[in-house]
Amino acid sequence: MTEILRVENLKKSYDGFLAVNGVSFTVEQGELKALIGPNGAGKSTCFNMLMGQLKPTAGEVFLDGQKITRQKPREIWRKGVGRTFQITSTYQSMTVIENVQMALLSHHHRLFAIAPRAWKLYRDEALEFLRIVSMEDQADRSCSILAYGDLKRLELAIALAHRPRLLLMDEPTAGMAPTARVALMQLVADIVRTQGVSVLFTEHDMDVVFAHAHHIMVLNRGELIADGDATEVRNNPQVQEVYLGGGTLFKEAQDA
């Protein structure tokens, strides 16, 4: 497998406090990889550095061997990294399909065009992406009246519109009902399989993580303490110690 993302010795310190302390890992082509860890482990800080929202104190990030460290979010997006947010972020004054069309307008470098009608451009293409997330029947609804789970799926369609090679999803199932969580992660897993995109996601729900992720990384107090497949991570004594309260969850998964 070819490596798509390489993170080397990433560090972030806030006034001397090391939120992320020397994290290194890789993501392979077509891989669905999870980054887990207890609250305050540094997951979000790590993610925000990958996506350009935060500038790392030290370390480098490479996309396909190309350095993307300390670039702006929009530059990283241009290079083929899509993202979804922990708290959904969509354009409330637009319809569902216009949200996707907006991403396509940016993808096709048409943002400064003043001649055409925006809602006529790339409509069919946008419908295709809505079809992937099964939102095509809601295409012309106003975004401000969507249910939360639908917003999550819409964000996924928006992120896919740029045909990213790597998709970063920050807590994709946060705030969703259990059945909806499973459905959404199944959808992501399908997309990884059919579209050949790599996905790196953070997650709190262990069921979701162990059911779908190919590989799992565990972050604790800013340091990576495990990186491997489900069995390896489950049997890692350090991970068990960190997740002492959640130990039963692992066993349950093992029994099943």
Added chain:
Amino acid sequence: MAFFFAQFLTGLANASSLFLVASGLSLIFGVTRIVNFAHGSFYMLGAFIGITLMQILPGAIGFWGAILLTGLAVGLIGAVVEMLVLRPIYRAPELFQLVATFGVILVIQDLALMTWGAEDRLGPRAPGLRGVWRIFGEPVPKYDIVIIAITPFILFALWYLIARTRAGILVRAATQDREMVGALGVNQAWLFTGVFALGSALAGWGGALQLPKGGADLLMDFNIIGAVFVVVVIGGMGSLPGAFIATVLISVLNVFGVTYLPQSTLVLMFVVMAVVLIIRPYGLLGREEVAGEHGQVGAPDMPIRPYGPVGQALVAALLLVLALLPVFADQFMLILMIDMIVFALFAASLHFILGTGGLVSFGHAAFFGGGAYAAALLVFHTDTPMELAFLFAPLAAGLLALAIGWFCIRLTGVYFAMLTLAFSQLVWSLAYQWRAVTRGDDGLVNIWPSDWLGETASYYYFTLILGVGGILFLRHVIHAPFGYALRAGRDSPRQAEAMGINVKRIQFAAFALAGAMAGLAGGIFVFSKGSVFPTELEIAASFDALIVVFLGGVKTLAGGVVGAGFMTVVEDWLTRLEYWRLLLGLVIIAVVIIAPEGIVGSIRTFWNRIRGSEEEAAK
């Protein structure tokens, strides 16, 4: 050196009254998020009520008692205004309240005129403090020394109230998170009323305290409001110590400015403000405004669509009527229509950045007046043919917008608004004080169009084609990818940046386009009037445009145009009456309370409700 020190003391003495007014505004903004333009009016009321009370109450005790009572009276008036005017509209879109406060300004102006008459009043001298003390040989008025000594106690009292009392804790909590304070069982309505009353009382005290140094007149509301906003913004919105530092800075600079650079006085404080905001975008002691911190207020924006067949037919019919107007209308009607179209284009250009871009500019008149002046200056000084000079109006305004936008776009929210205000004041003071070029308030006259446009009817068609063309062009841009990108940056800057949109660059381009279109309106304006004066660049001119955009409805595409039409007609009727400000103010307040989504927005909501019930009936 002694002279220097005496100057410094004068500055400090001027600072004390300004600080009182500014701290009141800062307090009100911090808690209620209301940009209270009427604050200067409370200051003016303080001055007038103060004089009246000082005439009734004798002696030194009477003098200081009058000042104390004045604050209480103005605080009471503030509470009434808050309950009657502002309380009904707290749920309206953010910044909508400023339109209501503008209505309050007009009402108070005429009420003051009715009560105290148009004459300027000289303030009484403070009993026992009439003379001067010599400091290093320089005479310094005794009263100055006394209020310099008082000010630190006022600051301390305010600080104690905010930092040490239970009420103060509630106020600080509300400043940080209104919703949370509400959830903890604090009655927000009364907290807001209380804070508004206290803020107004402070303004009233400021007005009364400056009486022995000045007096009372009907222009002091507008004269102080600029300085107060500058102080609050330099200090950082909501910060009392910041307001104090900024007041001292501005007042002292002002005194030295008057002495050494008299032609710069009007610009000076705005230059200081611009410099501070460029270095420290949130003021000296201000905190960064986090977008969405206080939750979305009002109904969400609707998706936009070009008009359907019915809408298009209506617009076509309207255009047809406008095109045939010269056949049956008289001269006066045509001139009124020209004014209306010019104003509509100006408002539409502001609406473009305000509604679609989410950038609330308080200084849009700089581009309208800037365009008008660019064309007028060319004609006046170089006898440039009208056609060529006219082209320079949108061009110069667009370039001016590029220059101003370069500084302003990096800021957001109220700070953006204030920096645009500062720059527009800069442009205004250039027109006002650079007499060699602009002839100051004598204005530039004899700027008439070419012969082929000499007739009112032909100039009307010229206006109709360019004005309506400009409005339609802006509408088209809103529906184009560029307009969508602008809206995306307004709806969610985070998502926009994450999908490759350079939000600031889009906003910068939109700001320049809006400036150019305002300049076009200014160009049409100057040749229709044949003259241009600095009033076209005043804060009031910027506010006029803001008011019609909010009245028409920010969240609707036709808002600016409809608001402008409404306003031109209402003003035309009302200004024939003696107390037209009072009536106009009441009309504005009434529209704000009855139709908090603006005229177009409320009609749309009403229409949807009718259609909704029809659909239900059909089922």
